Amino acid sequence: NxxxxxxPKFRVLKTGQSMTLLCAQDMNHEYMYWYRQDPGMxxxxxxxxxxxxxxxxxxxxxxxxxxxxxKQNFLLGxxxxxxxxxxxxFCASSDTRGKETQYFGPGTRLLVL
Amino acid sequence: GENVEQHxxxxxxxxxxxxxxxxxxxxxASNYFPWYKQExxxxxxxxxDIRSNVGEKKDQRIAVTLNKTAKHFSLxxxxxxxxxxxxxxxxxxxxGSYIPTFGRGTSLIVHP
Numbered sequence: 762n763x764x765x766x767x768x769p770k771f772r773v774l775k776t777g778q779s780m781t782l783l784c785a786q787d788m789n790h791e792y793m794y795w796y797r798q799d800p801g802m803x804x805x806x807x808x809x810x811x812x813x814x815x816x817x818x819x820x821x822x823x824x825x826x827x828x829x830x831x832k833q834n835f836l837l838g839x840x841x842x843x844x845x846x847x848x849x850x851f852c853a854s855s856d857t858r859g860k861e862t863q864y865f866g867p868g869t870r871l872l873v874l
Numbered sequence: 875g876e877n878v879e880q881h882x883x884x885x886x887x888x889x890x891x892x893x894x895x896x897x898x899x900x901x902x903a904s905n906y907f908p909w910y911k912q913e914x915x916x917x918x919x920x921x922x923d924i925r926s927n928v929g930e931k932k933d934q935r936i937a938v939t940l941n942k943t944a945k946h947f948s949l950x951x952x953x954x955x956x957x958x959x960x961x962x963x964x965x966x967x968x969x970g971s972y973i974p975t976f977g978r979g980t981s982l983i984v985h986p
């Protein structure tokens with residue numbers, strides 16, 4: 762039981778490049794989330810999903826897209842990376858109402874030059 | 875949406891002292907209040923949570939108290955140890971949803 766995993770762990774991009782971050786969970790959770798963490802800013806929600814095939818915008822969605830084609834996977838895409846997207850990205854998953862504990866992945870450190 | 879404010883942003887204590895971190899929220903319908911601990915370079919992990927039908931919950935050296943009238947909840951750590959040094963985050967969901975809003979975090983430093 763691996764919990765929540767993320768790939769890659771670290772990536773360096775040049776401005777304008779694109780990339781996809783992959784999140785996978787093996788706990789059969791319905792809900793999945795993408796956060797970014799910047800110093801002094803806490804965890805800010807980018808996008809989330811309440812089930813396979815559904816996605817919704819969070820607090821800071823601009824410049825990102827997501828897809829959840831399979832229940833266990835949640836992908837975060839950056840179409841044209843900008844230096845402002847330099848951050849640590851965390852994926853999380855949670856079960857249904859009444860079991861709201863979020864389980865986080867190990868994080869992806871992204872540097873955009 | 876929910877607005878969560880967390881104080882202080884940094885807390886420095888001596889080993890053995892108590893530490894208290896406070897969060898306020900805006901949505902009176904919120905009903906679930908977790909606390910997460912994030913050690914340096916690691917992922918956040920739940921350490922304790924409380925639901926709106928109770929006022930206090932304890933787990934060994936940590937406790938959480940909730941004041942629904944004043945819309946604030948606090949994390950209490952007693953007999954602090956160096957391994958308690960970490961960033962602590964509170965969170966609260968908007969009353970009608972399960973999507974949490976996180977506080978900005980408190981960096982707790984426990985000096986040996």
